[in-house]
Structures are given as C-alpha cells and as structure tokens.
Amino acid sequence: MRTLALIAAAALALAAPAAASAQVDADSPPPGGLALAASLAGGVEAGLSTGKAGLLELEALAGWQLPAGAEPGGLVFRPELAVTLGSAPDTHLALRPGLRISIPETPLWLRAAADWSSARGKDPHWRWVLVGAAWEVRLTEVLGLSVEADTGLPVSGSAGVPLMLRLGATFRP
Numbered sequence: 714m715r716t717l718a719l720i721a722a723a724a725l726a727l728a729a730p731a732a733a734s735a736q737v738d739a740d741s742p743p744p745g746g747l748a749l750a751a752s753l754a755g756g757v758e759a760g761l762s763t764g765k766a767g768l769l770e771l772e773a774l775a776g777w778q779l780p781a782g783a784e785p786g787g788l789v790f791r792p793e794l795a796v797t798l799g800s801a802p803d804t805h806l807a808l809r810p811g812l813r814i815s816i817p818e819t820p821l822w823l824r825a826a827a828d829w830s831s832a833r834g835k836d837p838h839w840r841w842v843l844v845g846a847a848w849e850v851r852l853t854e855v856l857g858l859s860v861e862a863d864t865g866l867p868v869s870g871s872a873g874v875p876l877m878l879r880l881g882a883t884f885r886p
Contacts, residue, residue, distance in 0.1 A: 748776045748791060752861070752881025758802070758873030764833070765802035768877055772797045776813065778885075789815040795826065805832040809843070822847040824863070833871050840872045841865040849883060857883040 756768040776793030795809040811826025824845040831837045845863035852858060861879040 745778045745780050745789075746885060748778050748793070748883055748885050750774050750776075750859075750881055750883040752859070752879045754861075754863070754877045754879035756863075756875065756877035758875055760867075761873040764871075766873060767801040768799070768875060769801040770797045770799035770807075770877075772809070772879070772881070774809070786818045788817050791815075791822075793826075797828075797830075799830075799832065802832060803834065805830055806837075807832070807840070808837075811843070813847075820849050820851070822849060822859075824861070828865070835871065839868045841867055841869075841875055843875065845877075845879075847879075855885055857885075859883060 751771070751773045754768065754770050754772060758766045758768060772795050774793050774795035776791040779790045779792070781788035781790060791813040793811050793813060795807075795811065797807040797809060799805045799807065807828050807830035809826040809828050811824060814823045815821070816823065824843070824847060826843045827839060828841040828843055829837055830840040832840060843863050843865035845861050847859045847861035849857045849859040859879075859881050861881065863875060863877040863879060865875050867873060867875075
C-alpha cells in the first residue's frame with residue numbers, strides 16, 4: 714500500500730506543471746473518442762461462508778466516448794471493455810464489458826459492468842454485475858486521475874458481494 718501511495722504522489726508531482734499550464738474545464742467531460750485507462754483495485758467480497766474474501770486486481774480498459782449532444786459539458790456515454798488480472802482471491806483473469814456515463818458539469822462518472830472471470834479455479838463464469846462511481850480529475854486534455862468505488866451483485870454461487878476501491882489514470886489520445 715505504501716508503494717501505491719508513492720506512485721500516486723510521483724504521478725501527481727509530474728503532472729502538476731502540465732495541469733497548471735493547461736486550460737482545461739474540469740467540470741465538463743472531453744468530446745468523443747478513444748479513452749484508455751488503467752487502475753489498481755483492492756477490497757473484499759462480503760458474505761462468503763468459506764474461502765478467501767480479499768480482492769486485488771489490475772484493470773486495463775478501452776472505451777469510446779459518445780457525447781449525447783453538441784453542447785460542451787453535456788452527457789457522455791462510454792461503452793468499454795476491460796481486462797482484469799487478479800491476484801486475490803487467487804490468480805485469475807476477467808473480462809468486463811460495461812458502460813460509463815458522465816454526470817454533466819461534474820467530474821463524476823457512473824459505471825455498470827458484467828464480470829466474466831476464472832476466479833476460484835473455475836472455468837470462466839459470470840461472477841458479478843458491477844456498479845460504481847468515479848471521481849476523475851483531468852490534469853490535462855489527455856491525462857486524468859480517478860478514484861472509484863465499485864460494488865455489485867453476485868451472479869455465481871461461489872462469489873460474494875464485491876466492495877472495491879480503485880485508483881487509476883485515464884488517457885485520451
């Protein structure tokens with residue numbers, strides 16, 4: 714956890730000069746186009762009767778931003794596909810098709826995704842339907858940092874209720 718804090722502090726220190734010189738309206742999402750993101754998440758699976766309940770994962774995603782209107786600062790939809798490599802509860806891989814929606818004139822995003830995972834040594838199966846909210850601070854027109862909280866509903870008998878906190882970065886080329 715200490716390493717993660719040092720990495721986040723270094724990223725903020727490197728991005729601060731660019732953020733000061735860039736004139737970005739932080740309250741409005743950027744226009745349409747490709748969005749790439751990476752994040753590190755940790756948390757627990759609540760409600761499990763047995764087994765490991767910890768969660769730790771690295772997620773990389775690609776999405777396409779679709780503004781709902783022509784006016785800046787309006788609603789933005791972002792269909793996305795994430796690939797997740799987890800090391801807890803065990804080493805596993807997951808795919809997450811989903812959708813993010815911006816809340817107009819705020820740095821907030823809402824997320825919904827389905828999780829198809831190989832966790833707990835099983836063949837890939839649908840594990841969760843995830844929902845979350847993210848606070849994204851755009852440092853430049855291209856780079857943003859985010860904090861996200863995710864939870865969801867288990868759709869597999871071997872899954873608990875996920876409670877995750879995620880730190881990440883978004884890149885919009």
